Amino acid sequence: MAQLSSNVFFSTIPELNAKLVAKEFSAVELARAFVERLEQFGPRYNALALGLRQEAIRKAETVDADIKRGRLRGPIQGIPYGVKDLLSYAGQPTTWGAKPYAAQVFDHNATVINKLDGVGAVITGKLSMVELAGGGGYRYASASLTGPGLNPWDRTRWSGGSSSGSAAAVAAGLVTFAIGSETSGSIVTPASFCGVTALRPTYGLVSRHGAMALSWTLDKLGPFCRSAEDCGLVLQVIAGKDSNDPGSAGKSFYYTPQYGRPLKELKIAYSPGDFTDRAEPSARPAFDAALGVLKAAGAQLMEIQWPQFPYGPVLSTVLAAEEAAIFEPLVESGKVDQLADKAQVAGLKAAADVSAKDYLKAMRIRRLIQEAFAMQVFSQVDALLAPGRSGPAPKIDQPLSPIPGAAPAAATAPATTPPPPGGFAGIIPAGNLAGLPALVLPCGFADNLPVALQVMGAPFSENLLLSIGREFQTRTDWHKRRPQGL
Amino acid sequence: MKLTRREVVTPVILSPAMLKGQQTVATGDVELQAARERLKTNAHALNTVTLPMSIEPAFQFKA
Numbered sequence: 001m002a003q004l005s006s007n008v009f010f011s012t013i014p015e016l017n018a019k020l021v022a023k024e025f026s027a028v029e030l031a032r033a034f035v036e037r038l039e040q041f042g043p044r045y046n047a048l049a050l051g052l053r054q055e056a057i058r059k060a061e062t063v064d065a066d067i068k069r070g071r072l073r074g075p076i077q078g079i080p081y082g083v084k085d086l087l088s089y090a091g092q093p094t095t096w097g098a099k100p101y102a103a104q105v106f107d108h109n110a111t112v113i114n115k116l117d118g119v120g121a122v123i124t125g126k127l128s129m130v131e132l133a134g135g136g137g138y139r140y141a142s143a144s145l146t147g148p149g150l151n152p153w154d155r156t157r158w159s160g161g162s163s164s165g166s167a168a169a170v171a172a173g174l175v176t177f178a179i180g181s182e183t184s185g186s187i188v189t190p191a192s193f194c195g196v197t198a199l200r201p202t203y204g205l206v207s208r209h210g211a212m213a214l215s216w217t218l219d220k221l222g223p224f225c226r227s228a229e230d231c232g233l234v235l236q237v238i239a240g241k242d243s244n245d246p247g248s249a250g251k252s253f254y255y256t257p258q259y260g261r262p263l264k265e266l267k268i269a270y271s272p273g274d275f276t277d278r279a280e281p282s283a284r285p286a287f288d289a290a291l292g293v294l295k296a297a298g299a300q301l302m303e304i305q306w307p308q309f310p311y312g313p314v315l316s317t318v319l320a321a322e323e324a325a326i327f328e329p330l331v332e333s334g335k336v337d338q339l340a341d342k343a344q345v346a347g348l349k350a351a352a353d354v355s356a357k358d359y360l361k362a363m364r365i366r367r368l369i370q371e372a373f374a375m376q377v378f379s380q381v382d383a384l385l386a387p388g389r390s391g392p393a394p395k396i397d398q399p400l401s402p403i404p405g406a407a408p409a410a411a412t413a414p415a416t417t418p419p420p421p422g423g424f425a426g427i428i429p430a431g432n433l434a435g436l437p438a439l440v441l442p443c444g445f446a447d448n449l450p451v452a453l454q455v456m457g458a459p460f461s462e463n464l465l466l467s468i469g470r471e472f473q474t475r476t477d478w479h480k481r482r483p484q485g486l
Numbered sequence: 487m488k489l490t491r492r493e494v495v496t497p498v499i500l501s502p503a504m505l506k507g508q509q510t511v512a513t514g515d516v517e518l519q520a521a522r523e524r525l526k527t528n529a530h531a532l533n534t535v536t537l538p539m540s541i542e543p544a545f546q547f548k549a
Contacts, residue, residue, distance in 0.1 A: 137521070217544070313531035320525060346517035353525055361532045363543035368535070370544065404512045404520035 004033045009173030010482055013075050013230045016176060020078040021067060027078035031060035031122045034080035038125050038174040041486075045155070045172060046147040047165035049085035050093060050126040056080065059122045066120060075233050077120030082175040084166050085126040086133055086212040087221075089113060096212045097144050097162075098131035100335040110210025111245070112179055112221055112238045119237050127165030127178055131339055133186060133214045134162040135323045136347030139403070141396045143341035148396045151193060152483040153449050157393040160190030163224070167194035170224045171450075172486050177234050178224045183214045184315050185428045187222050188454055191440040192388030195450025197469065197479050198224040199231040202459045203435030204249030206235070207242030215322040216247060217363075218315070218432055227479055228439060228469025232257065235462060253462060260467025261382075264298025268455075268468075269377065270385040271303060271423035278423050280391025283451045286444025287387055290453055293475050294385070299468075304380055307372035309365060311426030315433055317354060317362035324351035343401065366433050373434045378458040383468060385455055386424045388440050392449035431456050439465040442478040450478070 004025060008016070020027055035053045042048025063078040088094045088106035095102050113123060128146040130138055141148035141158040149164025151157040152172040159168040163180030167190030170178050180187050182200045191198035199222045206221045213219060223234040232255035239253035275287035295301060327348055330336045339345050377384065394400070424430075431438055438456040445451065453472075457465045473479050512520070 310531040310534060313528035316524070316528050317532060320528075342512070342514060342517050343521070346514065346521040349518055350521035350525055353522060355529075358529050358532060360543050361537065364537050364541045365532060365535050367541055367544040368537075405516045406512065 004029065006173070006486075008033065009037060010226065010480075011176070012226045013079055013176060013233050016079055017075045017077060021072065023067075027060040027063035027067070027122065028057060030078060031056045031080055031124065034175065035124050038082070038169065041172055041174055042125065042165075042169065045150040045152055045159065045168045046144070047128050047149065047159070047168040047172070047174065048125055049095060049097070049128045049146060049165060052089070052092065052123055052125050056122050056124045059117070063120045063122065073120045074237075076116065076237055078122060079176050080122045080124045081116065081177045081179070082125045082127045082166065082169050083110070083113060083123065083179045084129050084163050084181055086129055086181055087113060087126070087179065088210040089123070089126065092126070094126070095145055096132055097129035097146065099145055099338040099340070100330060102145060106210070108210060111207040111242050113210070115238050115240070121237075124175060127169050129164055130162035130186075131341065131344065132327070133181060133183060133212065134344070135214045135327060136344040136351065137401070138341040139343035139399050139401050140341055141400070143339070143344055145340070149190070150396065151393050151449070152486065153195065154393075156395055157449060158193065158396045160193035160393060162186040163190050166224045167191050167196055167198070170194070170196045170226065172483060176226070177230060179221055179238070180224055181211060181219060181221050182432065183218045183220075183319065184432045187224070188388055188428055188438060188440055191224055192452040192454070193393035193450065195442040195452065195478065195481065196224050196440075197227055197231055197442065197473075198222060198440045199235060199462065199465070200431070200438045201235060201239065201462060202249070202437045204247050205239045205251060205253060205437075205460065205462070207240070207245040207248055209242055209244035213326050215319045217322065218319060228441065228466045228473055229257065231439065231469070232463070232466045251460060255466070256463055257467065257470060260463065260470065262298070263294065263468065263471045264300075266383065266468065267300045267302060267381040268294070268383050268385050269304040269381040270301050271306065274386050274423040278390060278420055279387055280446065282446035283387070283391045286446055286451050290443035290476075293472060297471055297475060301385070302381065304377065306424055307369065307376055307430075309369050309372070309430070311369070311429040311433060314362045314365050314369070315429035317358055318366065318433070320347075320351040321354040321359035321362075323348065324354060328352070369430065370434045373430075373436065374458070382464060383455050383457045383461070384424065384427070385453060386427045388452035388454045392446045392451055427454070427456065435459060437462050437465060439469050441469050441472055442481070443476070444478055450481075
């Protein structure tokens with residue numbers, strides 16, 4: 001087998017597919033190289049939940065046979081990818097990142113895996129995650145069956161959660177793309193910390209059949225990729241109606257970059273303070289430069305009135321009520337105590353206390369939130385812009401929330417100390433409550449760690465977000481950067 | 487694969503406890519109490535929003 005250049009591991013989907021079709025290497029050679037790399041480096045970042053070597057080689061053989069016969073199935077054909085371990089893959093363990101489910105095996109594939117299989121994508125492994133996608137609320141990065149997700153840019157830093165392995169594997173060139181999930185921040189956060197492009201689709205656009213449920217009304221699946229264009233190509237495959245998912249919107253998605261509106265025609269709302277006072281000081285130069293790129297491209301950046309709601313408490317109430325119902329058997333059995341994170345155990349137990357009245361109240365406020373974004377925000381602007389996170393990834397042993405009863409220094413200085421109020425405060429819970437899509441775009445470095453922008457749009461505006469992403473990425477190369485030594 | 491000095495040094499810097507993700511842990515009872523307090527705080531925050539009777543819950547969730 002020819003030794004593949006390390007550039008192959010950081011190639012985009014169209015680049016790899018062109019080489020496969022031109023027979024520069026075979027799908028089997030590509031799959032074998034990626035599987036070996038995933039098995040070698042995946043554990044280094046605690047990113048690998050399960051390697052699927054045999055399955056990958058078998059699938060790649062069928063791809064090679066198809067290409068030989070001229071049966072071309074689009075750009076994803078022959079492309080190696082991984083999935084977050086909350087997606088079922090028939091006959092193999094699906095752990096949900098949690099000890100109580102370590103031996104769990106389903107007899108069916110998640111719909112997204114079947115869709116990707118149908119166009120010839122090659123699954124090479126399942127990727128690690130925060131246990132139960134963070135249900136109950138975890139305090140430490142170590143809240144995972146596979147240990148804390150380590151950041152490929154610096155292993156002393158967290159890769160983010162809960163789609164930790166999906167982001168780290170793409171950043172380290174262990175897969176060409178990965179599927180992750182978001183209930184509130186689980187795509188945006190790890191993509192920002194690992195410096196990869198990722199898309200949180202509109203609620204209902206991608207089927208969740210075969211995925212662990214954390215919150216029926218909030219859960220979404222989306223891709224982590226090397227570019228906005230790759231996100232569009234993957235989304236086109238995984239989106240679509242699915243009668244097995246009651247939340248399915250019944251809509252398809254066609255990636256149409258040829259119809260993308262130029263940046264200079266777009267009105268993009270932002271709050272300058274989000275990129276200065278409310279951003280961590282080390283990240284401000286990168287954010288300032290990114291805003292400069294958008295302005296130079298002609299984007300009309302403007303300030304708007306941000307709808308004021310208690311986004312965090314509304315989301316937490318909805319999530320707590322739904323996860324309490326979903327994981328009641330886990331709590332009642334006592335196996336919840338096997339989880340690695342004690343704050344998460346307590347959170348799942350306490351969630352049963354949410355009253356029906358409060359759940360309904362939160363869902364009524366949620367309706368107001370949806371209406372506010374439709375009538376106050378997207379009637380004025382095409383998209384919203386904010387930092388993906390206010391700064392780079394925290395240290396892996398830093399608490400992510402205050403420790404009750406601890407000394408004030410430890411109790412009040414979690415790694416994710418909320419920024420001062422104002423600006424687009426709560427954009428992550430707000431976007432998730434309203435079911436809005438968001439695209440994460442790497443935009444530079446702070447303390448030698450990646451930072452990113454997030455662009456959020458109206459429901460089903462993925463093509464618009466991707467066109468913004470493509471224009472940004474034609475003017476920058478942050479999405480092409482690779483961690484040292486990889 | 488070429489290893490940089492940082493890559494060589496990192497395994498030495500990372501203690502086993504750090505790689506495993508060392509935790510400062512409060513007792514279960516304290517954690518549970520704190521989690522319940524957070525739920526109460528959330529409930530109070532919900533009460534700051536005026537909800538006319540005509541506002542129905544987002545049961546049929548549509549993005």
